[in-house]
Amino acid sequence: MSQENQPAETQPKNDVRPVAVIDIGATAIRLRIAEISPAGVIRTLESLQRAVQLGKDTFTSGHIEQTSIEECVKVLQSFNRVMKEYGVTRPDQIRAVATSAVREAENRDAFLDRIYMATHINVEAIEGAEENRLTYIAVHDIFQDDPRLRSSDAAIIEVGGGSTEMIFVREGRVTFARNSRLGSLRMRQTLETYRAPADRVRAVLDQYIQRTVDQLYWSVAAEEVPYLVAISGDVRFAASLISPRWEKEKFARIDVRTFSNLTDRLVPVPVDELVRKYHIPYQEAETIGPALLAYAHLAQAFHVKEIIVAQASLRDGLLRELAVRGAWTFEFAEQAIHAAMLLARKYNVDQDHSLHVADLCVRLFRELQPEHGLDERFELLLRISALLHEVGTFISDQSHHKHSMYIIQNSELFGLTRKDTTLIALMARYHRRAVPRSYHDEYTTLDRDSRLTVSKLAAILRVADALERKHTQQLRKLTFVREKDNFIITVQDAADLMLEQLALKEKGDLFEQVFGMKVVLRSGLGTEGVGA
Numbered sequence: 001m002s003q004e005n006q007p008a009e010t011q012p013k014n015d016v017r018p019v020a021v022i023d024i025g026a027t028a029i030r031l032r033i034a035e036i037s038p039a040g041v042i043r044t045l046e047s048l049q050r051a052v053q054l055g056k057d058t059f060t061s062g063h064i065e066q067t068s069i070e071e072c073v074k075v076l077q078s079f080n081r082v083m084k085e086y087g088v089t090r091p092d093q094i095r096a097v098a099t100s101a102v103r104e105a106e107n108r109d110a111f112l113d114r115i116y117m118a119t120h121i122n123v124e125a126i127e128g129a130e131e132n133r134l135t136y137i138a139v140h141d142i143f144q145d146d147p148r149l150r151s152s153d154a155a156i157i158e159v160g161g162g163s164t165e166m167i168f169v170r171e172g173r174v175t176f177a178r179n180s181r182l183g184s185l186r187m188r189q190t191l192e193t194y195r196a197p198a199d200r201v202r203a204v205l206d207q208y209i210q211r212t213v214d215q216l217y218w219s220v221a222a223e224e225v226p227y228l229v230a231i232s233g234d235v236r237f238a239a240s241l242i243s244p245r246w247e248k249e250k251f252a253r254i255d256v257r258t259f260s261n262l263t264d265r266l267v268p269v270p271v272d273e274l275v276r277k278y279h280i281p282y283q284e285a286e287t288i289g290p291a292l293l294a295y296a297h298l299a300q301a302f303h304v305k306e307i308i309v310a311q312a313s314l315r316d317g318l319l320r321e322l323a324v325r326g327a328w329t330f331e332f333a334e335q336a337i338h339a340a341m342l343l344a345r346k347y348n349v350d351q352d353h354s355l356h357v358a359d360l361c362v363r364l365f366r367e368l369q370p371e372h373g374l375d376e377r378f379e380l381l382l383r384i385s386a387l388l389h390e391v392g393t394f395i396s397d398q399s400h401h402k403h404s405m406y407i408i409q410n411s412e413l414f415g416l417t418r419k420d421t422t423l424i425a426l427m428a429r430y431h432r433r434a435v436p437r438s439y440h441d442e443y444t445t446l447d448r449d450s451r452l453t454v455s456k457l458a459a460i461l462r463v464a465d466a467l468e469r470k471h472t473q474q475l476r477k478l479t480f481v482r483e484k485d486n487f488i489i490t491v492q493d494a495a496d497l498m499l500e501q502l503a504l505k506e507k508g509d510l511f512e513q514v515f516g517m518k519v520v521l522r523s524g525l526g527t528e529g530v531g532a
Helices: 054-061 066-085 108-119 128-145 184-193 198-219 233-242 256-266 271-278 282-301 314-323 330-346 351-367 376-388 400-409 418-429 448-467 498-507 509-515
Strands: 017-024 028-036 042-051 094-098 123-125 153-159 164-170 173-180 227-230 251-255 306-310 478-483 486-491 518-523
Touching: 017 066, 017 314, 028 066, 028 314, 042 066, 042 314, 054 066, 054 184, 066 108, 094 314, 108 123, 128 153, 128 164, 128 173, 128 306, 128 314, 128 330, 153 282, 173 198, 173 330, 184 198, 184 282, 198 282, 227 282, 233 251, 233 256, 233 282, 233 306, 251 256, 256 282, 256 306, 271 282, 330 351, 330 376, 351 376, 351 448, 351 478, 376 400, 376 418, 376 448, 400 418, 418 448, 448 498, 448 509, 498 509, 498 518, 509 518
Parallel strands: 017 094, 094 123, 153 227, 227 306, 486 518
Antiparallel strands: 017 028, 028 042, 153 164, 164 173, 251 306, 478 486
């Protein structure tokens, strides 16, 4: 809970990479400088925190005041000087993000532009889905190290100043994730707005929190969650009171009753008294009561047996991403695919068909790498779109590609941003019938690179779906050859390809427009090929 400051004496090494991550939150700006070894091992060199009350501006008036912007500039300029001492000077060494207080501000863009002009730090206002993904990455090792967490239901929860991150995990797989506007600073602002008297504070907070908890309870397919993995400065403060030596360990285990009793004692305590008694800054003392009460309500609603307080934070997730140079990890890809499978199951998709189409998409994507030039991130988006391209049949077989787009656009897929979800939805939209047109609203709102990406990936999806026209998963042994202006697919395990060849005639036009090659399907068993 107290200001982090752990300088380390280091000598420059040629085999390590110095980096820095910055988290601009509702109540503070936090910096962590670390070095990353060639093997991806992260060693923290220094951590700093400065209180800046951006949330009070945004959550009260809807925009960030100019005085607060200039305060942020001064803090980040001081961080720049510290980073320079550690050799962190290039943009590729720094990842800076802002969460709800900046994300929701009406003058968000002006804030980000001012920060960049004054400090040359490119701050990204990340979405709630991105916060969830980074939070999961931050606590991943805890699940890997604890067999009980891997084999049961658990909730990962961070009650922040402006929002609460909630991720529910079953046997190591994410089943539900949401970012809600239940924030400790928002709750404090509510108390001030309604001028709640001291004897009504608890009742007002209970009502405020329970509304969100009730909505969450009915959204999560779990009545009992044995473990709650809690991360935030407020809950770490509580853990330090219950178990003073816990900070030397990776995490602290707290009995729910003990935690609730502490919460009951702290919530009525005036902020000034918390400051005096525990020697903490006023800005931190303001959020302790509301945050701990939110954790207590969530633990009660889901019949939690044990609260596990982790030292992890959003900054750990950011550092892990820098360690892999921004690539999506295998573990995250698996979680995203699992989320897509759950959504497909919800809408009664023929999963044997969709899995085979996804496999064909991956094979085509990798074969066509020289032509499309897209990285593995887009392979994952294509794979997810293939898994979901027929969810629209739940509404109607007619125009189901349009229904698929609608369902995907209005669904939450773990860790994927709105832009990612839009790309996936548009690929599904164009897996049949019309190709992308300039008068299609969703398509034309994209930038040029994104439009081209949709066209490339939709073209691949159309070919893969045509190859699975019979819904029998029959075509598996395929070879690919480029011959003049033809992309020749030879099937080694089927002779009768009439339906697939007809499907390619219907769907292969986009592939030819994008890649400049006509798709030709041939049987290696002696049947003559037919082009799309």
